[in-house]
Amino acid sequence: MPQQLAISRAARLLGVSRAALQKRIKEGGLHSFDGTITSEELLQLYPDLQLEDSGLFERTQKIKQDAFRRRVMDRTLPAKEVLAERLYEQSLELNDIKHHLQNYHTLVVGLQDKIHELGGSQPEARSALVQLDEWLEHELRHVLGEDKKPDTLDVIDAMLRVMSAHVTLHPSGRDFFVEGNDTLLEAALKAGLALNYGCSSGNCGLCKARVISGQVMKTRHFDYVLSEPEKQQGYTLMCCHTAVSDVTLEALEASSASDIPKQQISAKVKAVTQLSQNMMLLHLQTPRSHRLRFLAGQSVTLGHVEAGSGEFPIASCPCNDRDLQFHIQRGVGGSFSEKVWNGLKTGETITVYGPWGDYLFREESQNGVMFIAFDRGYATIKSLLEHSMARESAEDMILVWSASTPDGHYMSNLCRAMEDALENFHYLPVSVAGLESEDAAASQVIDALLEAYPKARQLDIYLAGPENQIAPAREKLLAAGFPNNKLTAMVV
């Protein structure tokens, strides 16, 4: 009987994004029932699928090659206790299957004996029974003697189950995989999910979730004490446990910006790097036990003891809540910006307060998403883009970046590298340097994107940039027939 696979698991088996499979389903090239696909259909669609095609196989080969390089082992494989538990679980399953097979074999042999017995004692049924016996003999020879190649999908799936565990969240139905030494919380954040949490280190209890099914294992020490009723109901701390088997968790997720509390954190400057003549990258790192919980597209207030404070959009993904990046434009952001440009040192303390902004990425943007960045608006867009990539929910992601200065596309290399690496990501840089007005610039950007992507009106559009560029762009998009309910404008 063909195996039913969840879409996310099937995508991992094939080494493609979930959005790519969803696109196939929507186009009618693949049937799905209740969010699952049969392994038979997958093999029909990808008949040449081999272990070698899977990123997992390459990773496994790499592990073999680097067998004695602990660093790689540690990064890729789960802890040996988790690995042992997963292998044990799989052995139980295999043992069960083996017992069933032995029982079926005994049954078939017994049936053969019965046929021989009946055939001898009742001559009138002899002919039919002889035929049945011959058929059974032929089928048994076929089944037992056939040199069957292993089902590639089953083999990869079995390997995946050892290397990672699949977690489904209740009630949202969202899912993610836990790999390596990640805790449940780390894996969920990497997958772009906005779960409820606080300290990330077992002290606050905010990451409490109830295990509905499956097995979890403690991998980190925690001081928070779960009450007896909580333990009996199956509650666990996601920041200190990992998944041993496939798991279903009842967990709280943020559904709007108001679900994210305001936080104040003392972070350290990790690096200050000039990106262009007028743009500086500020990289902050929070303490391990006090990270920033935020949503893609939000801003924070950054403060320095001597240089005052200013509000800046976060240019990194919420999936990395410790390493926060900001693009600080020369002359924008008051005295704090001046400090960054005039000698902020690695190791200095910066107060991070926030987050601000109620922009929320529309998870249901399955048709595709277009991000339009105006100059420094790229910082906000970068955060949204990285989040969208982590979620793997959009079929196509298009980045249009309008720059009003000759070196305004200050991260073009990164955008081009992403375009080369990702099948469903497209990058369109537009230069509006030298145009006399924001109106003219907005027209040029919209003409360029419509020429390159005539179906852009069907996409969800996110715009970010200074007010004087966003306002005319929004007006022109509406005038060009873009639906208002698909436009999200973020002023930075």
Ligand code: FES
């Ligand atoms: S986030 Fe604080 S205990 Fe897990």
